[in-house]
Amino acid sequence: MLTGMQIAVMGGDARQLEIIRRLTELDARLSLIGFEQLDHAFTGAVKEKLDEVDFSNIDALILPVPGTNLEGQVETIFSNEKVILTGDIVSKTPEHCTIYSGISNSYLDEISKEANRSLIQLFERDDVAIYNSIPTVEGTIMMAIQHTDFTIHGSNVTVLGLGRVGMSVARTFAALGAKVKVGARKSEHLARITEMGLTPFHLSELVNEVKDTDILINTATHLIVTAMVISKLPAHTLIIDLASKPGGTDFRYAEKRGIKALLAPGLPGIVAPKTAGQILANILAQLLQEDLGKRKGKVK
Ligand code: NAP
Numbered sequence: 001m002l003t004g005m006q007i008a009v010m011g012g013d014a015r016q017l018e019i020i021r022r023l024t025e026l027d028a029r030l031s032l033i034g035f036e037q038l039d040h041a042f043t044g045a046v047k048e049k050l051d052e053v054d055f056s057n058i059d060a061l062i063l064p065v066p067g068t069n070l071e072g073q074v075e076t077i078f079s080n081e082k083v084i085l086t087g088d089i090v091s092k093t094p095e096h097c098t099i100y101s102g103i104s105n106s107y108l109d110e111i112s113k114e115a116n117r118s119l120i121q122l123f124e125r126d127d128v129a130i131y132n133s134i135p136t137v138e139g140t141i142m143m144a145i146q147h148t149d150f151t152i153h154g155s156n157v158t159v160l161g162l163g164r165v166g167m168s169v170a171r172t173f174a175a176l177g178a179k180v181k182v183g184a185r186k187s188e189h190l191a192r193i194t195e196m197g198l199t200p201f202h203l204s205e206l207v208n209e210v211k212d213t214d215i216l217i218n219t220a221t222h223l224i225v226t227a228m229v230i231s232k233l234p235a236h237t238l239i240i241d242l243a244s245k246p247g248g249t250d251f252r253y254a255e256k257r258g259i260k261a262l263l264a265p266g267l268p269g270i271v272a273p274k275t276a277g278q279i280l281a282n283i284l285a286q287l288l289q290e291d292l293g294k295r296k297g298k299v300k
Pocket of ligand 1: 219
């Protein structure tokens with residue numbers, strides 16, 4: 001339980017509602033900032049304006065998945081008000097206050113560091129990334145269906161990268177009957193691809209491996225789908241780039257060659273905001289309970 005814990009939830013999208021629901025069920029008290037247009041009310045959660053919150057009582061600060069932008073602004077789809085997390089606000093929180101965000105940037109790193117508050121990036125955790133790969137794959141399948149006139153079954157799918165997303169993508173497309181080959185650069189990844197019954201190749205051979213690709217799915221966070229690679233693709237190939245912005249594809253050249261290339265960020269929040277929110281809510285509930293337990297231990 002989170003009884004006695006005071007948590008500020010600053011902005012966010014539908015995923016945040018699952019977090020609010022879960023934390024109020026665990027008996028935390030919540031200040032919701034940037035939610036005044038939300039019709040739903042949660043017992044134990046109060047909608048407040050930024051300047052109404054007493055940050056000196058806040059045990060944890062929960063930001064939306066993107067954190068803040070480089071000016072400190074927090075995304076708020078349930079509000080028209082600008083919500084900006086400043087260094088001043090962070091320094092008003094108690095020393096034990098932890099900031100939780102999906103990802104971070106130089107601004108958020110800097111204000112947390114200056115105030116000496118710990119910042120936890122949930123998306124850096126393997127468990128979150130693996131759970132999140134499930135709605136990501138479902139979104140990828142949706143895009144493949146929407147943007148092709150052939151079935152996934154029987155098509156040649158090339159997946160680049162065998163990380164947390166790449167592995168789920170490769171396995172699921174193979175289960176749908178696609179002929180899947182996977183490009184990686186580590187020998188243990190090539191071994192795992194073989195073990196999965198898929199066709200491995202080293203990424204240094206990418207240019208020579210794509211000539212029969214119907215759907216190319218990139219998960220590597222580096223420009224590897226270069227103009228040279230794109231020049232070898234059949235004209236009908238669909239490129240779905242899952243890597244975070246700016247992706248790993250030369251989109252300019254793909255457009256020039258008339259190859260459809262889609263950068264597809266944030267699929268979990270688009271195709272399954274409820275599940276994506278529950279994934280975050282489960283981990284947050286666990287981390288906050290651990291934090292509270294540790295502090296109670298110290299007080300004794
Ligand atoms: P990950 O576990 O770190 O996997 C990344 C993969 O990319 C690894 O196989 C890695 O290979 C490879 N890679 C990285 N840099 C490379 C380079 N320079 N050359 C060749 N291969 C390289 O990451 P993940 O969790 O799978 O996530 C992959 C990307 O998808 C991230 O950008 C993430 O933000 C994004 N993502 C997008 C969505 C969406 O909705 N589109 C959802 C979730 C995640 P090595 O192990 O050899 O380095």
